[in-house]
Amino acid sequence: MTGNNAWWRGAVTYQIYPRSFQDSNGDGVGDLKGITRRLGHVAELGVDAIWLSPIFTSPMADMGYDVSNYTDIDPTFGTLADFDAMVARAHELGLKVIIDQVLSHSSDQHPFFQESRRSRDNPKADWYVWADPKPDGSAPNNWQSMFGGIAWQWEPRRRQYYLHNFLKEQPDFNFHNPDVQEWLLGTMRFWLERGVDGFRLDTANFYFHDKKLRDNPPFDNGANLPPVNPTAMQIHKFQKNQPENIPFLERLRALLDEFDDRAMVGEIGEQHFSIQLMGEYTTARRLHMAYSFEMLRPDFSPKHFRRQIEEFFQLAPGGWPCWAFSNHDVVRHVTRWAKHGHDQDSLAKLAAALLLSLEGSICVYQGEELGQSETELEFEELTDPQGIAFWPDDKGRDGCRTPMVWSAAEPHAGFSNAETTWLPVRAPQRARAVDTQAGDPNSVLSFYKKMLALRRGREDLKTGKTRFLDVTEPMLAFVRGGRTLCLFNLSPEEQTTEAPPIDSVLLSSAAQVEAGTVKLGPNGFLLADIAG
Known part of the structure; x- marks a missing residue:
């Protein structure tokens, strides 16, 4: 079969953060049965698809972005049967289902890494990125982890360092090994055959590294002091964005093209030339769509928004972007852009009208349709390693990940009947619960439904x-x-x-x-x- 239905072109995807959407079993953490229960809300909005952040087996060092089993569901979220039931219900409601794929790295608890770290001559010895120390015992090069500090961790059993672009609990796969590529493609085939409609590819420009392990050059931004995260002091010329990424993306596309109506959207994490990479990665038979953090930043000016659209289509007239204003990694946009707002509702509606008018596909993050703001948390409440590492200048990502609010009068705003939840529900978030807005024609929720209906029914706004x-x-x-x-x-x-x-x-x-x-x-x- 050849996938040729471009349902994704101009589509709107609703991102669900499973830990925070709906708890069905009273343990204070959201799960698949909870998602299934609330899919009617998503369908009534008028979106085309849902995207689930990772639900695979994981020690949760980075909330599921450290995968220890790529073909099973973490018990926190349920079972494969629960997943199948959720997909079936979504399809009944006319929603496509996209799931996160974390291919660049695994958990350090994955059996393959546990084997790889034991010696230099076992069957999985070359499945991760290993390198000898310098003569003075220091790391192989100057590459920085995205979560701060050097991107290498010493393994005494091998007398070598392994690469971790994120946490040390997230060792990077060696994509220069063809067996690694084949195996990862096989895990994706497992989910395609199970009925998913596509994938969101985490850190899609991190797959390959420079085989020579050359040092990254410095990034001179004119600042006298280092930024909060020292990774911003480098241009990641050799750590990611390697030319070998392109053939692998083409292999991913060929896999999806074996199935009807499937699509991929890739996350391009790059601070220097992300729009260029978005274009490069979506041209020809590569990714269907890509997004970067350019519209997830503090910038809120006509010049900024215009530049992103114009530059993308100039660089890649045959490519296709996916735009978002909020997601699970950034401060919610109503808070991020508050100084530009007359009031919270007005800013939320303006942002919705703008986002849903942009050329490309769109992603809406859960709670965005309520005009939800960032949650203020205490240090002791944090779970996010980014926030814990860089507090207080960077408070991390927990503030945008707090539970979805369904009913203002219920415990934890209807998210859970547990005594405590994995992150708290604060009063400002509770006040924007679904049931407080559903019957109000002037609410942010009602506006999202109107704007989504306008986009859906008007080809000008879609394509x-x-x-x-x-x-x-x-x-x-x-x-x-x-x-x-x-x-x-x-x-x-x-x-x-x-x-x-x-x-x-x-x-x-x-x-x-x-x-x-x-x-x-x-x-x-x-x-x-x-x-x-």
Whole structure:
């Protein structure tokens, strides 16, 4: 079979963080049965697919991104039967199912690594990245871990270092070994045959390393002091982004093309030229889509958003992006961009209108449809190794991972009936529970449903090309497809701008249309049909 249905092009995916979506068994942690129970909420939003963060067997050193069994479900989340039931229910509701794949590294508890670390001559000896120390006993090179400190860990049984781009509990696979590639492709085939519709590829530009182990060059950002995380002091020229990545991505694509209607989206973790890599990785028969952190940063200016769209399609006219404003790795955007907001609801609606008007595919993170903000946590409550390592300047990712809020009056806002939950539910988050917004036509939740329906029913907004209009900041204006005008005020003050003649208003907030001009109130926006 050949996969040729481009359902993913222009689609909207809803990201579920399984630990925090719905607890069904009272242990304080979300699970697959809980997800199945709440899929109706997701379907009613009007999205096309769900993406589940890792649910595989794991010691949870990095909350599932350290996998010890790639073809089974961690008991925290349930069983393979629970997974099958969830997929079946999602498909009944018309939702595609995408699952996370952590291919670049495994858990140090994976049987293959346990074997590999024992000696230099066992069957799995070359399945991970091993290197001899320098003559003075120091690490093989200057590569830094993404979680801080040198990216090498000493193993006394082999008298060698192993590479870990993230935690020392996450040793990197050696993709230069063809057997590693074959095995990982086999684990993906297992899930494809089980009925998943695609994959989100974690750290898709980290698969290969420079075989010569050359030092990374420094990144001179003009700062006098080191950043919170010293990995930002290097250009990761040799640690990742290697040319060998491309043939492997093509092998991944060939695997998915054996099945109908499957898709992959790759995470491009790169601070220097991520848009270029997104384009390179989605051109030809490689990834279907890719996303970077460019729209997950503090930047909130018309110039920034315009540059990401224009640069991507200039660099890769045949490629396809996936844009997101929030996910499980960054501060929620309503908090991140708060200084640009008139109030929380206005900013949340503006962000939704903008995101869902962008050319490309879209990912919405759970709680985003409620206008959810970042949760303030104490150091003692943290579980995230990033936050624990870099506190207090970087408080980590737990603040965006706190439980989904379903019912304001129930314990833990309806997430769990346990005495305590793995992360707490605070009052500001509880106040935005689903049941407080469901019946309110002016709520953020109601707006998301309207905006998603507009995108779904209008081909201009799904696949139409983008033509930017020259307006003065803080206004952003573009036309999608033939006649859909998208106009946004990215500030908490009223703004007025010239606009093309408008035939009819599709969706707006704080907008006044006059002959040749549009006045937008604080965080106002307008989506309209252009006359003619």
